[in-house]
């Protein structure tokens with residue numbers, strides 16, 4: 001009886017550990033990643049995944065209104081559909097990161113496949129936007145065997161989040177409230193300006209939430225930094241405007 005209990009407990013423990021290794025925001029067992037920025041400055045970072053989409057330019061307008069620079073983890077397939085939008089993101093001074101070519105789930109996939117997906121997105125971003133990202137975010141936050149090696153080979157640092165907005169299922173008020181509650185120095189928010197590989201996805205709740213969140217956090221004394229900036233101990237150097 002005791003033996004059975006221990007076995008069940010250890011299996012449950014192993015399963016929980018495996019799930020954490022694959023999905024935990026601060027897990028680094030399968031692949032190294034960052035999930036929060038420096039706590040030495042009153043700064044937060046907005047990151048947007050799955051774009052570019054048909055709504056990304058609306059989001060750029062909101063960010064521009066407050067002189068906020070953000071990080072966009074884009075998918076190669078969406079860049080191929082909307083290359084002009086991806087170029088606008090860069091031209092507006094935002095950072096572009098790699099979010100794979102086709103937004104697959106990586107659990108139970110081969111190391112070779114994972115490497116191909118990361119490399120294909122690097123090449124697409126280079127071809128259409130003219131830069132090679134140094135940051136990467138795994139689709140669905142899933143880490144898997146071989147991902148760490150692929151990141152290393154491609155010179156990519158993986159960035160998770162300290163707060164996920166659940167913006168694919170919550171309304172704008174709930175998203176804004178959730179993000180507001182999670183505000184602290186070094187916070188990295190994960191929101192979306194796309195929805196996997198969908199055309200014309202509805203990302204309006206996220207954009208409306210950001211419209212409320214930015215002025216509120218500015219009032220509370222926070223600056224906004226890109227993911228690369230907030231991961232650096234050195235404060236960002238800006239020529240003008242708000243951080």
Ligand SMILES: [Zn+2]
Pocket residue numbers: 049050099103138139140196
């Ligand atoms: Zn995604």
